[in-house]
Amino acid sequence: xxxxxxxxxxxxxxxxxxxxxxxxxxxxxxxxxxxxxxxxxxxxxxxxxxxxxxxxxxxxxxxxxxxxxxxxxxxxxxxxxxxxxxxxxxxxxxxxxxxxxxxxxxxxxxxxxxxxxxxxxxxxxxxxxxxxxxxxxxxxxxxxxxxxxxxxxxxxxxxxxxxxxxxxxxxxxxxxxxxxxxxxxxxxxxxxxxxxxxxxxxxxxxxxxxxxxxxxxxxxxxxxxxxxxxxxxxxxxxxxxxxxxxxxxxxxxxxxxxxxxxxxx
Amino acid sequence: xxxxxxxxxxxxxxxxxxxxxxxxxxxxxxxxxxxxxxxxxxxxxxxxxxxxxxxxxxxxxxxxxxxxxxxxxxxxxxxxxxxxxxxxxxxxxxxxxxxxxxxxxxxxxxxxxxxxxxxxxxxxxxxxxxxxxxxxxxxxxxxxxxxxxxxxxxxxxxxxxxxxxxxxxxxxxxxxxxxxxxxxxxxxxxxxxxxxxxxxxxxxxxxxxxxxxxxxxxxxxxxxxxxxxxxxxxxxxxxxxxxxxxxxxxxxxxxxxxxxxxxxxxxxx
Numbered sequence: 001x002x003x004x005x006x007x008x009x010x011x012x013x014x015x016x017x018x019x020x021x022x023x024x025x026x027x028x029x030x031x032x033x034x035x036x037x038x039x040x041x042x043x044x045x046x047x048x049x050x051x052x053x054x055x056x057x058x059x060x061x062x063x064x065x066x067x068x069x070x071x072x073x074x075x076x077x078x079x080x081x082x083x084x085x086x087x088x089x090x091x092x093x094x095x096x097x098x099x100x101x102x103x104x105x106x107x108x109x110x111x112x113x114x115x116x117x118x119x120x121x122x123x124x125x126x127x128x129x130x131x132x133x134x135x136x137x138x139x140x141x142x143x144x145x146x147x148x149x150x151x152x153x154x155x156x157x158x159x160x161x162x163x164x165x166x167x168x169x170x171x172x173x174x175x176x177x178x179x180x181x182x183x184x185x186x187x188x189x190x191x192x193x194x195x196x197x198x199x200x201x202x203x204x205x206x207x208x209x210x211x212x213x214x215x216x217x218x219x220x221x222x223x224x225x226x227x228x229x230x231x232x233x234x235x236x237x238x239x240x241x242x243x244x245x246x247x248x249x250x251x252x253x254x255x256x257x258x259x260x261x262x263x264x265x
Numbered sequence: 266x267x268x269x270x271x272x273x274x275x276x277x278x279x280x281x282x283x284x285x286x287x288x289x290x291x292x293x294x295x296x297x298x299x300x301x302x303x304x305x306x307x308x309x310x311x312x313x314x315x316x317x318x319x320x321x322x323x324x325x326x327x328x329x330x331x332x333x334x335x336x337x338x339x340x341x342x343x344x345x346x347x348x349x350x351x352x353x354x355x356x357x358x359x360x361x362x363x364x365x366x367x368x369x370x371x372x373x374x375x376x377x378x379x380x381x382x383x384x385x386x387x388x389x390x391x392x393x394x395x396x397x398x399x400x401x402x403x404x405x406x407x408x409x410x411x412x413x414x415x416x417x418x419x420x421x422x423x424x425x426x427x428x429x430x431x432x433x434x435x436x437x438x439x440x441x442x443x444x445x446x447x448x449x450x451x452x453x454x455x456x457x458x459x460x461x462x463x464x465x466x467x468x469x470x471x472x473x474x475x476x477x478x479x480x481x482x483x484x485x486x487x488x489x490x491x492x493x494x495x496x497x498x499x500x501x502x503x504x505x506x507x508x509x510x511x512x513x514x515x516x517x518x519x520x521x522x523x524x525x526x527x528x529x530x531x532x533x534x
Contacts, residue, residue, distance in 0.1 A: 069430075069433065082433075104452040104455075105455060107452060108448075108449040108451075108452035111448075111449035112368070112374070112375045113371045115371070116371040116374040116375070119374060119378035120374045120378045168430070171426070171427065171428020171429050172378070172428055172429040173328070173425075173429075176326040176327060188370070192366070192367035195366065196367035196371070
């Protein structure tokens, strides 16, 4: 397997993340007890930065961007939102192209898989996190028991996160399906990713590419930070190549994973 | 809406006959909705006989199109296809490998969960040109529908888009997303006859449903112009699909100048 990556020789993946000053600051929901960040899109973004060899600092924050989204970045005083636009912006600023080795057809396929993950699979996983397994959510947060109580109160209030998720799912369309149908949709998507991945080390072949950040962002969180999910059990029991894929990506780009999770209070 | 535009029952249930309920035909095409065009294209690809029917009545999930088959209502175009594959023992994907089926599904997700919203935005939220497509029986009906669009349809669409996420972007960003998705479709299609190769498969119904609809009934939109100018292979593809599965396309359009409700209704059956 080729060792070529887009990471510059000076910046290994783990040393991309600094606690000191950096040109890029990533604002996300913060770390959990089991993952370096709580949200799949924040994990996608940080994985991309590590793949691209870009130094960054991660700040946990509850403050949303102007579009009401998290994560967002501040780069040299400028706010950039939405992970896809952030990646496009940083590709330009830092002359990065993680897809340089892909053919046109392969680039098309990688956009399609990114959409499958981020615009479809994202919803059943969000549903399981915020609705079905909502009561277990505080177990992975590094909060005092008082803060956990406040968190539960805030997120389950009429304007809280839980009802926002339900409204968003309805807007997307998936919220109109039954629980069983939502799981079927998730399982179909996960099986497809597994079938396309096959024996390949990375989604598009022997080298990592941009879409691996999207895949790892969501499925990495599922496998390492959501072990009580029904979808986690489905992947573990049926899609072993996805399990080894996540472990491979974590080893390569997150060897410091355990150092980056939050400490229990 | 006038009483005449209320839900049509399909009348006596004929055994094995499939009725596809949708929002009806336009001056430029046999249906207004891309999901409806996708479903009808699938039915033509699999040689399953069906009858399109106009309705404004929404089923339980609030999605159009839906079908009635032997007294049973099935909703959501993907679930309908799954159901009909089972009932009629059809499998347009039989020749695909598991990896190819995965690619096909990923493009279906790209089209239906992402591109769809950018096209709906262009169709309903950028200007009023959609109103020119729809055959209204008289000026009052046009006015009524225009109010309905402003007071209900557009706010609902904005709310759904906001929930889905794409609605938080600027117009420029939404159009950029559309361009990226259409580019991905064109790049993967290349010079192939059908989307996945030399044989048609289920995803062709999806691509034609959405890209075909915008090319043939929304040619002034930003995305239609983008495809026409930058992706000749995609234009040739939708023309091929139209010739193969919709040779009667022009006959099915409502003739220009039709305004009488009765004339229009006759053409719905």
